[in-house]
Amino acid sequence: MLSYIIEGGNKLEGEVNSSGSKNASLPILAATILSGKTSTLYNVPNIQDTQTMLRILKLLGCKISKKNGKVNIDSRDIKIQEIPDELMRKMRSSVILAGAIIGRQKNATFSYPGGCDIGTRPIDLHLKGFEQLGIKIEESGGSIRCHCDKITGNDIHLDFPSVGATENIILAAVLAEGDTIITNAAMEPEIVDLQNFLNKMGAKISGAGTNIIKITGVKNLKDVSYTVMPDRIEIGTLLCMSAITGGEIIVNNVKIEHIRPIIHKLEETGSKVIIEKNKIQLIGTKKLKATDIKTMPYPGFPTDMQSVFVSMLSTAKGTSMVVENIFENRYKYVNELTRMGAKIKIEGKVAIVKGVRKLVGAEVNATDLRGGAAMCTAAIAAKGISKIKNIEYILRGYENLDKKLTKLGANIKIQK
Numbered sequence: 001m002l003s004y005i006i007e008g009g010n011k012l013e014g015e016v017n018s019s020g021s022k023n024a025s026l027p028i029l030a031a032t033i034l035s036g037k038t039s040t041l042y043n044v045p046n047i048q049d050t051q052t053m054l055r056i057l058k059l060l061g062c063k064i065s066k067k068n069g070k071v072n073i074d075s076r077d078i079k080i081q082e083i084p085d086e087l088m089r090k091m092r093s094s095v096i097l098a099g100a101i102i103g104r105q106k107n108a109t110f111s112y113p114g115g116c117d118i119g120t121r122p123i124d125l126h127l128k129g130f131e132q133l134g135i136k137i138e139e140s141g142g143s144i145r146c147h148c149d150k151i152t153g154n155d156i157h158l159d160f161p162s163v164g165a166t167e168n169i170i171l172a173a174v175l176a177e178g179d180t181i182i183t184n185a186a187m188e189p190e191i192v193d194l195q196n197f198l199n200k201m202g203a204k205i206s207g208a209g210t211n212i213i214k215i216t217g218v219k220n221l222k223d224v225s226y227t228v229m230p231d232r233i234e235i236g237t238l239l240c241m242s243a244i245t246g247g248e249i250i251v252n253n254v255k256i257e258h259i260r261p262i263i264h265k266l267e268e269t270g271s272k273v274i275i276e277k278n279k280i281q282l283i284g285t286k287k288l289k290a291t292d293i294k295t296m297p298y299p300g301f302p303t304d305m306q307s308v309f310v311s312m313l314s315t316a317k318g319t320s321m322v323v324e325n326i327f328e329n330r331y332k333y334v335n336e337l338t339r340m341g342a343k344i345k346i347e348g349k350v351a352i353v354k355g356v357r358k359l360v361g362a363e364v365n366a367t368d369l370r371g372g373a374a375m376c377t378a379a380i381a382a383k384g385i386s387k388i389k390n391i392e393y394i395l396r397g398y399e400n401l402d403k404k405l406t407k408l409g410a411n412i413k414i415q416k
């Protein structure tokens with residue numbers, strides 16, 4: 001078990017580069033299976049989740065080489081269609097491989113993702129979508145087998161704009177016969193990145209970024225090289241971490257349009273945000289102001305930023321009201337934050353955050369990936385030393401967080 005030891009109180013100041021997006025890399029890595037050719041990817045973050053995904057791809061038969069931030073995946077010799085249970089448990093989002101494996105092999109077996117650290121994560125919308133493409137689904141003993149002779153395009157309406165279901169259906173439909181149209185599709189930027197990657201590989205997809213996506217099935221795909229988009233959640237996290245210290249930072253390699261909902265809320269709390277072409281500067285305020293937040297599918301405020309924002313708001317002047325609309329169990333970290341002096345009351349999906357003057361260092365747990373980032377945010381601003389345990393969660397999704405924070409002036413160490 002690894003921990004961060006953070007001595008709070010330093011302003012976060014300076015310049016830092018964003019990493020590649022975790023949530024774009026995972027479906028794109030899965031998509032490399034479809035081509036049976038070579039994919040060269042740049043800007044894939046070196047984090048636990050992408051390492052797990054690469055391990056699964058290797059087990060399935062892909063040849064992988066990594067050098068200086070460049071990942072080469074040769075998917076010619078895929079033999080296995082089963083995602084190992086142990087790896088499936090390690091990373092629930094490995095379910096995204098199902099669409100790619102079925103798309104390529106017409107046969108995929110994986111275990112049920114079940115509940116997880118931020119609430120139950122059903123995959124009913126993924127499976128319903130597969131069925132509408134002519135894929136048969138057999139469930140037994142926690143294992144799901146999807147198979148078919150051919151995949152046939154269809155009109156699919158999602159009851160909820162699920163990111164994972166939208167991506168999985170796209171992946172299954174790329175090599176299908178005919179057209180697939182997904183309505184009420186998720187509009188997240190990571191889906192646009194997946195579309196751009198697949199189109200560069202020879203797929204025919206349009207509409208990603210809107211709620212109607214059209215996929216015209218193609219017979220073959222080709223070699224591709226592609227650069228993954230910047231991680232909008234990492235960028236938002238770094239901005240909040242600087243804002244809570246009243247610091248001043250510049251983050252480079254930013255797609256501004258992806259983080260507008262975050263910028264808007266940062267401005268409401270009193271921070272000044274200056275936007276340049278692909279960089280963003282935050283000039284912190286002496287005293288943050290309370291604001292209200294509702295998490296929503298994109299372009300609403302992202303659920304993945306909720307915990308980090310609450311952490312920041314816990315020292316703002318006034319009372320903030322936060323509504324979590326996407327995942328029901330995303331307030332687990334609040335108990336830990338309370339140990340550091342935060343005053344937060346939870347009523348179902350609502351959190352009432354009463355700003356305190358100062359947080360104090362404490363020994364706390366990272367309860368999940370984004371909850372862990374929230375604890376770091378609090379610890380950086382708190383008086384005294386904090387120990388954040390179980391940082392394996394944080395390492396799943398943030399590349400070199402300790403190094404980036406050290407560069408910005410934080411006092412942070414990893415303890416074994």
Ligand code: UD1
Binds near residue numbers: 024124163
């Ligand atoms: C993705 C992101 C995650 C982010 C989330 C919402 C990745 C790897 N993860 O997760 O970081 O927090 O989008 O922006 O990209 N749902 C169903 N049935 C389904 C699928 C989802 O009811 O079949 C529900 C979920 O329980 C949840 C909501 O839909 O309440 C949103 O989930 P979804 O958009 O699918 O999130 P993920 O793709 O799992």
